Amino acid sequence: xxxxxxxxxxxxxxxxxxxxxxxxxVLSINPGARLLDLSHDIPPFDLLHASFFLAxxxxxxxxxxxxxxxxxxxxxxxxxxxxxxVAGQRLLVPDxxxxxxxxxxxxxxxxxxxxxxxxxxxxxxxxxDVFAPAxxxxxxxxxxxxxxxxxxxxxxxxxxxxxxxxxxxxxxxVFVDHFGNLITNIRGAALPARWSSARVGGxxxxxxxxxxxxxxxxxxxxxxxxxxxxxxxxxxxxxxxxSAGVGAPVRVEWGP
Amino acid sequence: xxxxxxxxxxxxxxxxxxxxxxxxxVLSINPGARLLDLSHDIPPFDLLHASFFLAxxxxxxxxxxxxxxxxxxxxxxxxxxxxxxVAGQRLLVPDxxxxxxxxxxxxxxxxxxxxxxxxxxxxxxxxxDVFAPAxxxxxxxxxxxxxxxxxxxxxxxxxxxxxxxxxxxxxxxVFVDHFGNLITNIRGAALPARWSSARVGGxxxxxxxxxxxxxxxxxxxxxxxxxxxxxxxxxxxxxxxxSAGVGAPVRVEWGP
Amino acid sequence: xxxxxxxxxxxxxxxxxxxxxxxxxVLSINPGARLLDLSHDIPPFDLLHASFFLAxxxxxxxxxxxxxxxxxxxxxxxxxxxxxxVAGQRLLVPDxxxxxxxxxxxxxxxxxxxxxxxxxxxxxxxxxDVFAPAxxxxxxxxxxxxxxxxxxxxxxxxxxxxxxxxxxxxxxxVFVDHFGNLITNIRGAALPARWSSARVGGxxxxxxxxxxxxxxxxxxxxxxxxxxxxxxxxxxxxxxxxSAGVGAPVRVEWGP
Numbered sequence: 001x002x003x004x005x006x007x008x009x010x011x012x013x014x015x016x017x018x019x020x021x022x023x024x025x026v027l028s029i030n031p032g033a034r035l036l037d038l039s040h041d042i043p044p045f046d047l048l049h050a051s052f053f054l055a056x057x058x059x060x061x062x063x064x065x066x067x068x069x070x071x072x073x074x075x076x077x078x079x080x081x082x083x084x085x086v087a088g089q090r091l092l093v094p095d096x097x098x099x100x101x102x103x104x105x106x107x108x109x110x111x112x113x114x115x116x117x118x119x120x121x122x123x124x125x126x127x128x129d130v131f132a133p134a135x136x137x138x139x140x141x142x143x144x145x146x147x148x149x150x151x152x153x154x155x156x157x158x159x160x161x162x163x164x165x166x167x168x169x170x171x172x173x174v175f176v177d178h179f180g181n182l183i184t185n186i187r188g189a190a191l192p193a194r195w196s197s198a199r200v201g202g203x204x205x206x207x208x209x210x211x212x213x214x215x216x217x218x219x220x221x222x223x224x225x226x227x228x229x230x231x232x233x234x235x236x237x238x239x240x241x242x243s244a245g246v247g248a249p250v251r252v253e254w255g256p
Numbered sequence: 257x258x259x260x261x262x263x264x265x266x267x268x269x270x271x272x273x274x275x276x277x278x279x280x281x282v283l284s285i286n287p288g289a290r291l292l293d294l295s296h297d298i299p300p301f302d303l304l305h306a307s308f309f310l311a312x313x314x315x316x317x318x319x320x321x322x323x324x325x326x327x328x329x330x331x332x333x334x335x336x337x338x339x340x341x342v343a344g345q346r347l348l349v350p351d352x353x354x355x356x357x358x359x360x361x362x363x364x365x366x367x368x369x370x371x372x373x374x375x376x377x378x379x380x381x382x383x384x385d386v387f388a389p390a391x392x393x394x395x396x397x398x399x400x401x402x403x404x405x406x407x408x409x410x411x412x413x414x415x416x417x418x419x420x421x422x423x424x425x426x427x428x429x430v431f432v433d434h435f436g437n438l439i440t441n442i443r444g445a446a447l448p449a450r451w452s453s454a455r456v457g458g459x460x461x462x463x464x465x466x467x468x469x470x471x472x473x474x475x476x477x478x479x480x481x482x483x484x485x486x487x488x489x490x491x492x493x494x495x496x497x498x499s500a501g502v503g504a505p506v507r508v509e510w511g512p
Numbered sequence: 513x514x515x516x517x518x519x520x521x522x523x524x525x526x527x528x529x530x531x532x533x534x535x536x537x538v539l540s541i542n543p544g545a546r547l548l549d550l551s552h553d554i555p556p557f558d559l560l561h562a563s564f565f566l567a568x569x570x571x572x573x574x575x576x577x578x579x580x581x582x583x584x585x586x587x588x589x590x591x592x593x594x595x596x597x598v599a600g601q602r603l604l605v606p607d608x609x610x611x612x613x614x615x616x617x618x619x620x621x622x623x624x625x626x627x628x629x630x631x632x633x634x635x636x637x638x639x640x641d642v643f644a645p646a647x648x649x650x651x652x653x654x655x656x657x658x659x660x661x662x663x664x665x666x667x668x669x670x671x672x673x674x675x676x677x678x679x680x681x682x683x684x685x686v687f688v689d690h691f692g693n694l695i696t697n698i699r700g701a702a703l704p705a706r707w708s709s710a711r712v713g714g715x716x717x718x719x720x721x722x723x724x725x726x727x728x729x730x731x732x733x734x735x736x737x738x739x740x741x742x743x744x745x746x747x748x749x750x751x752x753x754x755s756a757g758v759g760a761p762v763r764v765e766w767g768p
Contacts (some may be wrong), residue, residue: 013689015565016687016690017567020568024571038279077724123722128572173747178274306531318536432523433528434530481634
């Protein structure tokens with residue numbers, strides 16, 4: 001095998017040549033690199049979306065997998081470029097906090113050794129010029145400590161906090177998936193066994209265990225495969241039905 | 257080589273973390289697995305679309321290729337999870353009939369052995385918890401018969417039937433491709449040599465052999481690369497021009 | 513390793529089965545082929561877009577990489593199918609000029625040997641029937657000269673030319689990237705050091721070095737990571753803000 005896997009996650013889309021250029025850079029450094037696309041459809045500049053995406057995807061990968069994650073609204077500014085070990089995974093990522101939901105990091109380094117970058121570094125495309133080449137060198141066995149010194153600090157990502165009360169819980173939609181399911185920041189495990197419904201924008205969603213417990217088109221609330229409260233429409237889109245998106249307030253209710 | 261290919265086809269999109277999680281699960285079981293994306297852009301819950309997609313793509317793969325296909329509107333209900341051998345291919349798929357166009361199956365098993373699944377199986381994401389891990393075990397050489405017993409029955413997918421008459425044939429659009437070409441359920445080989453035109457929504461499409469036989473913007477009818485009658489606009493979109501989609505009636509005409 | 517990389521670039525999208533069929537064809541000829549998606553989101557029939565995409569992506573790949581590039585509005589007509597060596601890369605491509613920005617070719621052959629194609633070649637899908645199988649044979653070590661004779665001629669792609677004057681430069685938008693950044697045909701290296709702003713559709717964009725030199729929402733002009741003048745909105749979309757797309761006139765200005 002040609003070393004560890006190297007995954008790519010960006011907000012670049014694939015109609016533009018940026019992802020292809022990154023792949024070329026990696027393969028020019030390690031022709032046997034094992035590349036894997038995770039997503040290039042993170043909404044542009046959307047760090048909260050990226051944060052949720054990473055938290056729900058990366059823990060399933062083998063320990064030591066290398067992940068290049070570039071959602072980088074501040075490219076070219078003074079923001080640091082980081083190497084992060086967290087949840088057993090290894091990330092190369094702008095300092096933007098998008099990995100914070102994965103937990104406390106085991107190690108954070110600041111990419112500071114230009115010998116692992118492209119010879120000429122642009123001010124607008126560090127995915128190609130910094131992150132991809134540094135990751136490619138890692139797949140060749142470069143020790144992470146060579147990439148740069150320990151980082152003294154890094155950014156958090158402000159995330160809204162849910163509230164748990166005696167007669168209900170309040171939170172908000174933090175992610176809308178491809179089906180229009182509304183995933184919230186309310187943890188299923190934090191709710192009492194008797195919770196009965198969730199409310200978004202005036203409408204009540206009946207508690208079920210899985211989508212198929214209701215008929216097509218019915219509004220339901222359930223604990224999602226990620227353990228979070230989710231509001232959905234069976235075989236439909238809750239986002240469209242409720243005209244609700246990220247930030248929409250959600251209230252879970254239960255009887256006395 | 258690291259065992260057989262494992263392809264992925266879903267209606268999950270890639271802005272959501274679901275496909276990435278499935279890839280992680282496969283690679284955690286078989287770090288050398290050879291993953292290949294076929295599509296994550298099957299329209300949500302659209303089994304007819306998936307059915308056409310599979311029939312036009314899978315027969316080109318080497319015999320024994322493993323295909324995980326998850327379009328699963330009934331996830332979490334009592335529907336079975338299947339292993340299907342058909343047309344030389346091996347599918348892991350919810351029991352939804354989407355593989356039926358590939359022909360009569362050589363073998364259908366019911367996935368029933370939780371030791372090949374994730375330790376904890378959610379009620380809403382069997383792609384990650386059942387199908388991906390079972391497929392990963394197959395790439396490691398697990399014999400399919402270990403996955404579960406033979407299935408006694410499985411579902412068909414209701415598909416509209418064309419009609420062939422003395423002076424014409426009637427059918428409908430069953431697939432709209434990325435270019436807006438309208439692919440129908442009328443087989444080119446079932447038409448007489450002298451067929452001359454096809455009619456969709458009031459408009460007549462002139463028979464050609466290939467798109468380039470007409471000028472840009474012209475409405476044409478031809479036998480597609482899959483052998484089915486297709487209505488197209490040269491260098492344009494017939495779907496947009498005719499405001500026609502899946503289900504639109506089509507009539508092929510010929511003289512006496 | 514299983515031979516050279518084989519990349520795929522098309523305007524087929526992935527909701528349709530065309531790309532999957534091409535992958536199957538390649539793998540049926542060379543089961544160990546190393547496939548890599550570059551893009552299937554080239555806008556339909558858009559050769560200028562493809563031309564820019566290839567020029568910005570292919571030079572980053574290792575020499576000898578094989579690229580199947582199918583944007584083919586004239587499929588089925590008399591247009592040739594080509595093998596092209598240019599910029600160290602090897603392309604299999606319809607004769608449509610989309611590779612011309614990569615420079616002068618070292619070799620151009622006309623694909624003329626049906627023994628490297630599928631046994632039956634459709635009139636509408638040469639990606640599957642001609643280009644994919646020919647490329648698969650190359651990955652197995654077939655010498656390119658076996659594919660067909662040298663081509664006597666091939667097509668150019670008409671591209672608009674910029675004008676450089678004493679007090680300014682004029683050009684146009686040639687590519688809109690995924691973020692809505694407007695990339696022009698004006699070369700940054702051709703501008704005097706003192707250029708100060710660019711004008712698109714009545715609005716002036718202030719010169720910066722990188723997006724982050726301006727506040728979110730500000731209209732800026734910069735030399736892009738590809739060396740071309742680019743008009744952008746920091747953390748926003750210049751295409752939307754200016755309602756501008758490919759072909760929009762651009763003027764760069766400088767003082768005396």
